[in-house]
Amino acid sequence: MTSFVRPFKLFLAAVALWQLPAQAVPLMDLVDVEGIRGNQLIGYGLVVGLDGTGDKNQVKFTSQSVANMIKQFGVNLPPNVDPKLKNVAAVTITATVPPSYSAGQTVDVTVSSLGDAKSLRGGQLLMTPLQGVDGEIYALAQGAVIVGGVNAEGADGSKVSINTSNSGLIPNGATVERMIPSDFTERPDVMLNVRQPSFQTVTRVVDAVDAYFGKGTATALNATKVSIRAPITSTQRMSFMAMLERLEVEEGRTRPKVVFNSRTGTVVVGQGVRVKAAAVAHGSLTVTISEQPQVSQPNAFAGGETVVTPQSQVAIEQDRKAMFKWPEGASLESIISTINSLGATPDDVMSILQSLERAGALNAELIVM
Numbered sequence: 001m002t003s004f005v006r007p008f009k010l011f012l013a014a015v016a017l018w019q020l021p022a023q024a025v026p027l028m029d030l031v032d033v034e035g036i037r038g039n040q041l042i043g044y045g046l047v048v049g050l051d052g053t054g055d056k057n058q059v060k061f062t063s064q065s066v067a068n069m070i071k072q073f074g075v076n077l078p079p080n081v082d083p084k085l086k087n088v089a090a091v092t093i094t095a096t097v098p099p100s101y102s103a104g105q106t107v108d109v110t111v112s113s114l115g116d117a118k119s120l121r122g123g124q125l126l127m128t129p130l131q132g133v134d135g136e137i138y139a140l141a142q143g144a145v146i147v148g149g150v151n152a153e154g155a156d157g158s159k160v161s162i163n164t165s166n167s168g169l170i171p172n173g174a175t176v177e178r179m180i181p182s183d184f185t186e187r188p189d190v191m192l193n194v195r196q197p198s199f200q201t202v203t204r205v206v207d208a209v210d211a212y213f214g215k216g217t218a219t220a221l222n223a224t225k226v227s228i229r230a231p232i233t234s235t236q237r238m239s240f241m242a243m244l245e246r247l248e249v250e251e252g253r254t255r256p257k258v259v260f261n262s263r264t265g266t267v268v269v270g271q272g273v274r275v276k277a278a279a280v281a282h283g284s285l286t287v288t289i290s291e292q293p294q295v296s297q298p299n300a301f302a303g304g305e306t307v308v309t310p311q312s313q314v315a316i317e318q319d320r321k322a323m324f325k326w327p328e329g330a331s332l333e334s335i336i337s338t339i340n341s342l343g344a345t346p347d348d349v350m351s352i353l354q355s356l357e358r359a360g361a362l363n364a365e366l367i368v369m
Helices: 060-071 199-213 234-246 332-341 346-358
Strands: 024-026 031-033 039-048 089-097 106-113 124-131 137-144 150-153 159-162 167-176 189-194 218-220 225-229 248-250 257-261 266-269 278-280 285-291 294-296 307-309 312-318 324-326 365-368
Touching: 039 060, 039 137, 060 089, 089 124, 089 137, 089 167, 106 124, 124 167, 189 199, 189 234, 199 218, 199 225, 199 234, 199 248, 257 346, 346 365
Parallel strands: 257 365
Antiparallel strands: 024 248, 031 189, 039 089, 039 124, 089 106, 106 167, 124 137, 137 167, 150 159, 189 225, 218 225, 257 266, 278 324, 285 312, 294 307
């Protein structure tokens, strides 16, 4: 017998049962400034001082890295000698340098195991250069690794794990060695990129900037970009950007979204989701297959052969449920109450929403994770 019974959890985020009037929000909450962004760095290093929870012998690049490191201090291992270290783990180090960070400032780094280390708890990251996408070194990382997860293992092989202990954080663990170059102050204009493309939002941004600085200051290039004439000198441009940050703009309407996470069974329905007139009927099938083989065996001295005759019984049972009808412009409240009344699982919810979208009855964008 095959049956599918799953707990159904429906989470609603940013839900409203009616359209609220648009409210002005700070301009910088709606846009990103081109040329001002964080930069990602990455590096490869070693974490030492582990209590026997490092990489095992089969992880050869860890031993090779240790040999190369100690060679810089005048210690040469004989050829074909495996140090068999259990207190060392090969790791990757990642960090994000905020815009305009200069030499001497520090950033947090994330340390993650590359091999089969059991835990990085109690480890110390050795000095590791961090490089950008251009291959240049911009920061150096070093320090004690803070691990939030816990692993415990008994003598009989039983294990208990809380979160993960194969990655950790070093607060202020990397020091910026040089500033990452940016052409922001060299551009003749300031380019704003709207995070949620919308013609309404772009138009309102242009209107707000022109109303504050004068007509013709801002130009809409498309549904995402707004070009703003700005002073060239560094001091005046910084003052200009400070005034831009004080502006408030009403966000334009964007298409509502429904996000479905197939791994956790979470369905998130955004504000403004409505449906056109539609009828929905949803049922489930229960398939029962039973095997009762019949064995035919001859007498002891008959000289025949034992024969097994398979006998299968297949039965299909379908739940018959009523058909539900939504009126034109049904709100989120109607959608959720109807789907819940069907006793739907998360997979059923996604099937219903996908069918409504294909039928042109759902005014929302479906996003499956």
